[in-house]
Amino acid sequence: MKTTLTFLGTSTSVGIPVIGCDCASCSSDDPKNDRMRSSVHIQTATHSILVDSGPDLRQQALRHNLRKVDAVLYTHCHLDHTAGFDELRAFCWRRDSPLPLYSSLSCLDELSRVYAWAFSPENIYKGYIKPAVHPVAAPFMLGETKVTPLPVQHGSVETIGFRFDQAGQPSIGYIPDAKSIPETTLDLLDGLDHFIIDALRPSPHPTHLSLPEAIEIAQAVGAKQTWLTHISHETDYLLEESKLPPNIRFAHDTLTLS
Numbered sequence: 001m002k003t004t005l006t007f008l009g010t011s012t013s014v015g016i017p018v019i020g021c022d023c024a025s026c027s028s029d030d031p032k033n034d035r036m037r038s039s040v041h042i043q044t045a046t047h048s049i050l051v052d053s054g055p056d057l058r059q060q061a062l063r064h065n066l067r068k069v070d071a072v073l074y075t076h077c078h079l080d081h082t083a084g085f086d087e088l089r090a091f092c093w094r095r096d097s098p099l100p101l102y103s104s105l106s107c108l109d110e111l112s113r114v115y116a117w118a119f120s121p122e123n124i125y126k127g128y129i130k131p132a133v134h135p136v137a138a139p140f141m142l143g144e145t146k147v148t149p150l151p152v153q154h155g156s157v158e159t160i161g162f163r164f165d166q167a168g169q170p171s172i173g174y175i176p177d178a179k180s181i182p183e184t185t186l187d188l189l190d191g192l193d194h195f196i197i198d199a200l201r202p203s204p205h206p207t208h209l210s211l212p213e214a215i216e217i218a219q220a221v222g223a224k225q226t227w228l229t230h231i232s233h234e235t236d237y238l239l240e241e242s243k244l245p246p247n248i249r250f251a252h253d254t255l256t257l258s
Contacts, residue, residue: 001045003145003169004258005194008060010229010251011035012200012208013080015056018233025233032237032252036060037080038176038230040196042164046143047071051162051174057084063254067091071142074103075177076159077110085115088129098132102147105135106158136160145169150185152178155207163188170194170257173223176230179207181217194257195223199250201234211240218248227251 009015016035017026025033037054047070060066069091075081092099101108111131112119118129134140139148150161154177161175170193175181178198181189189195199214208230209217218226226248231237237250 002258003042003044003164003166004256005172006041006043006064006256007227007229007251007253008039008041008064009036009054009056010231010253010255011037012230012232013037013078014233016231016233021233023233024236030238032250035231035253039081040174041066042172044143044145044166044169047145049073049142049145051075052081052176053084053088054080055083057087058090061087061090068094069099071100071102073147073162074101074107074111075161075175076104076154076157077107078157078177081177082107082111082114085111085118085129089127092129093127098130100132100134102134102136102140104137104149104158104160108133108135148188150175150188151182152185153180153182154178161185163192172196172257173221178209179205180209186217186221189221189223192221192223193225195221195226196229196251197226198230199228199235200230201232202240203234211235215244215248219245223247225249227255227257 036056039052039054042049048068049071050069051073136149145166148163164172172194173189173192174196197214198209199211200208202211204210229251
């Protein structure tokens with residue numbers, strides 16, 4: 001079975017269209033300008049892996065007929081990546097074992113604070129989310145897939161991306177939120193087939209990579225194909241994509257890589 005990655009969402013924290021906005025992106029009838037909050041689903045031969053559970057998770061799961069999740073990986077604790085936590089119940093109704101959650105210790109601590117009912121020892125009810133917490137600071141295995149955490153700078157919140165490697169399958173690097181990438185993390189991105197990176201908008205932003213910054217990093221990484229995600233409504237993707245190198249493209253919701 002081939003590994004696949006599906007973009008469940010590719011927008012920034014407010015989605016596209018933005019509430020109350022009549023800009024070109026928000027009023028567009030191009031389906032690629034209809035973007036939910038950023039998340040991806042990775043299907044391997046052994047595991048169904050969800051990266052982040054944003055506020056659009058219910059709609060995303062219904063759209064893609066997502067019925068099973070074996071592990072959830074969190075990049076950081078911002079609400080556009082965690083606010084769909086309660087929707088994970090749907091993936092626990094048929095589970096007898098706790099649902100594995102992987103992230104930095106600080107993110108897992110914040111999840112346990114906000115969703116204390118799920119992490120409580122008194123949570124004994126069948127079908128409720130029962131997290132199995134796995135703090136990550138080093139590579140780990142999900143079946144035959146090696147997952148490597150990728151520390152990045154994203155404001156004051158501890159944030160990680162993830163690299164996925166499996167023999168005979170394309171390697172994938174996923175960094176949806178970042179302002180800069182340390183040299184030690186860039187070293188971990190060597191030899192990628194697919195690189196997915198934050199590219200918020202053409203102009204600079206204090207906590208996210210701008211489009212020119214993302215292109216510069218993508219060219220330094222040298223992946224076979226780079227996909228831009230976490231897109232703002234300030235980005236006219238058709239106009240900007242026409243200027244991109246041939247191996248760098250904007251991702252869009254429902255896009256599947258295999």
